Amino acid sequence: MIFGLSIGPEYYLALSALLFTIGxxxxxxxxxxxxxxxxxxxxxxxxxxxxxxxxxxxxxxGGQLSVLFVLVVAAAEVVxxxxxxxxxMRRRPKASVDEVSVLRG
Amino acid sequence: MSAINVLAHESIQTPSVAWxxxxxxxxxxxxxxxxxxxxSLFPKRVTNKFSSIYTQLAAVAALSSTFSLWDKVQNKSxxxxxxxxxxxxxxxxxxxxxMLITVCLILxxxxxxxxxxxxxxxxxxxxxxxxxxxxGGIIMAGANDFIILFLGIEVLSISSYILAAMNSRRIQSQxxxxxxxxxxxxxSGFLLYGIALLYGATGSTSFSAxxxxxxxxxxxxxxxxxxxxxxxxxxxxxxxxxxPFHFWSPDVYQGSPTPFVAFMASVVKAAGFAAILRVLxxxxxxxxxxxxxxxxxxxxxxxxxxxxxxxxxxxxxRMLAYSSISHAxxxxxxxxxxxxxxxxxxxxxxxxxxxxVIGSFTVIALNAGDCGTRTxxxxxAGLATKKPLLGIAFTIFLLGxxxxxxxxxxxxxxYVIEAAVEESSYILAVVAMITAxxxxxxxxxxxxKVWLTKPEESEENENIHIPNEIKxxxxxxxxxxxxxxxxxxxxxxxxxxxxxxLIAG
Numbered sequence: 001m002i003f004g005l006s007i008g009p010e011y012y013l014a015l016s017a018l019l020f021t022i023g024x025x026x027x028x029x030x031x032x033x034x035x036x037x038x039x040x041x042x043x044x045x046x047x048x049x050x051x052x053x054x055x056x057x058x059x060x061x062g063g064q065l066s067v068l069f070v071l072v073v074a075a076a077e078v079v080x081x082x083x084x085x086x087x088x089m090r091r092r093p094k095a096s097v098d099e100v101s102v103l104r105g
Numbered sequence: 106m107s108a109i110n111v112l113a114h115e116s117i118q119t120p121s122v123a124w125x126x127x128x129x130x131x132x133x134x135x136x137x138x139x140x141x142x143x144x145s146l147f148p149k150r151v152t153n154k155f156s157s158i159y160t161q162l163a164a165v166a167a168l169s170s171t172f173s174l175w176d177k178v179q180n181k182s183x184x185x186x187x188x189x190x191x192x193x194x195x196x197x198x199x200x201x202x203x204m205l206i207t208v209c210l211i212l213x214x215x216x217x218x219x220x221x222x223x224x225x226x227x228x229x230x231x232x233x234x235x236x237x238x239x240x241g242g243i244i245m246a247g248a249n250d251f252i253i254l255f256l257g258i259e260v261l262s263i264s265s266y267i268l269a270a271m272n273s274r275r276i277q278s279q280x281x282x283x284x285x286x287x288x289x290x291x292x293s294g295f296l297l298y299g300i301a302l303l304y305g306a307t308g309s310t311s312f313s314a315x316x317x318x319x320x321x322x323x324x325x326x327x328x329x330x331x332x333x334x335x336x337x338x339x340x341x342x343x344x345x346x347x348x349p350f351h352f353w354s355p356d357v358y359q360g361s362p363t364p365f366v367a368f369m370a371s372v373v374k375a376a377g378f379a380a381i382l383r384v385l386x387x388x389x390x391x392x393x394x395x396x397x398x399x400x401x402x403x404x405x406x407x408x409x410x411x412x413x414x415x416x417x418x419x420x421x422x423r424m425l426a427y428s429s430i431s432h433a434x435x436x437x438x439x440x441x442x443x444x445x446x447x448x449x450x451x452x453x454x455x456x457x458x459x460x461x462v463i464g465s466f467t468v469i470a471l472n473a474g475d476c477g478t479r480t481x482x483x484x485x486a487g488l489a490t491k492k493p494l495l496g497i498a499f500t501i502f503l504l505g506x507x508x509x510x511x512x513x514x515x516x517x518x519x520y521v522i523e524a525a526v527e528e529s530s531y532i533l534a535v536v537a538m539i540t541a542x543x544x545x546x547x548x549x550x551x552x553x554k555v556w557l558t559k560p561e562e563s564e565e566n567e568n569i570h571i572p573n574e575i576k577x578x579x580x581x582x583x584x585x586x587x588x589x590x591x592x593x594x595x596x597x598x599x600x601x602x603x604x605x606x607l608i609a610g
Contacts, residue, residue, distance in 0.1 A: 016301075024291070025184075027291055050298065076259070081290065088280070
């Protein structure tokens with residue numbers, strides 16, 4: 001309750017949908033690999049928010065438990081992703097993903 | 106003190122674990138971690154040869170552990186069962202996919218040894234990653250809960266991202282890894298959001314609970330469920346490179362080291378389709394009227410794009426990447442049928458395709474020269490005159506992929522199309538047949554190069570040395586492809602008993 005207003009689950013879900021859209025849209029628009037990673041994280045965390053708000057609404061612990069699994073996966077994914085980006089960046093500093101395009105057909 | 110006493114008395118209830126059912130996973134995962142430990146303790150003594158044989162032994166152990174499970178599950182009195190509080194299911198389907206994945210692993214690890222030496226990739230990491238990726242694939246096949254499915258997919262995918270980027274000296278390999286990672290993670294995001302929405306719509310992530318919910322409850326407003334269905338299809342279609350979510354696969358196939366391309370085309374595809382069948386056919390079977398049209402459209406787009414774009418390529422690995430996209434199309438034709446017949450056809454297709462694709466990429470890798478980069482279409486010119494037996498093996502694999510009778514590929518395509526016709530998807534069946542003809546053109550184009558073109562002057566003296574273990578791999582792939590093309594009954598009988606079932610939690 002903030003100033004007598006209660007924030008219902010639908011607000012959290014709307015926020016989560018918004019975050020997911022920003023993440024997915026950002027991934028398609030932005031060309032800096034690091035920003036693209038942030039967008040991927042945004043998508044995963046939007047799903048986490050949805051899990052928690054559904055779980056809270058239904059009084060089910062499963063949703064909150066799922067978030068823990070997702071957090072672990074997200075961490076592993078970032079570790080691998082950063083390693084790959086560092087490897088690419090070392091060869092060509094300041095690369096945007098458009099410049100990484102040797103493979104064509 | 107009192108708090109501790111309370112805790113001691115009310116011990117935490119843990120779910121019962123049927124360890125034997127998890128044996129393949131435990132063997133492969135432990136083997137992977139153990140190999141990494143051994144190699145960090147004795148960095149100098151561990152050779153590629155050791156890692157390769159070790160991987161093969163682990164896969165053989167996992168494979169042999171599945172035989173008793175298979176008998177147990179087929180036994181009328183016992184049947185399929187679930188373990189870990191209903192999160193993991195052991196049934197004919199999951200064991201069949203486990204067998205397929207372990208067999209692929211056995212065939213691919215000698216390839217890795219031979220070709221990684223050539224590309225100067227050292228160390229145990231590729232083998233550890235392949236073992237872990239195979240573990241992920243097996244988890245996907247047996248998952249009975251969406252969170253477990255997601256974990257399986259991620260274990261498989263994260264390992265494959267590194268495998269794609271394994272050759273860190275080549276910019277192509279790095280680029281393949283980066284593309285695979287970004288698009289794969291994008292797909293995981295969609296999949297996960299789909300799971301979250303499905304959890305919101307049905308109140309559970311367990312397959313059996315979701316199935317029961319969709320059977321018992323008539324939703325007045327199923328927008329949330331349909332939205333989650335769409336997101337799940339997008340996420341899973343990415344993993345099996347179905348059009349319009351296929352952009353990554355030609356680049357990744359071309360850039361990655363060839364043994365890992367064989368791994369992706371066989372193991373990752375099999376695991377991806379196992380997940381699709383479990384989710385769409387078993388769990389969301391009640392909503393087939395909603396997902397069938399989507400899969401129908403994706404299948405047609407995949408078939409046409411895969412076979413048409415394959416023709417205009419000039420790089421062998423890229424050609425086979427597009428052909429593997431069109432193979433995903435045939436597999437989707439079987440999935441779309443949403444019948445036991447269709448599932449059987451998909452499993453049969455996956456098993457036969459795995460041998461053909463591993464064989465084809467082995468030949469390409471053998472022909473690719475010392476750096477593993479000579480993969481243009483012209484590079485196979487006159488292969489048959491230089492190495493007649495290798496040429497014949499390559500011919501069998503390509504004709505098999507084209508679906509010529511007397512190869513297993515013919516029956517694979519036949520059963521898939523038969524399943525579609527039985528469910529009255531006539532247009533889809535016709536499109537599948539037409540694309541089979543277009544696809545045949547691609548394979549014949551390669552074969553003309555192999556048989557009828559003279560080798561380039563400069564390469565006349567080049568000698569292709571085939572190590573013994575590679576000969577064995579090629580031999581196995583040829584024999585299986587021909588054998589199942591003449592007598593498919595043994596495999597048919599197996600897939601008959603590998604229909605996925607809903608396992609109560």
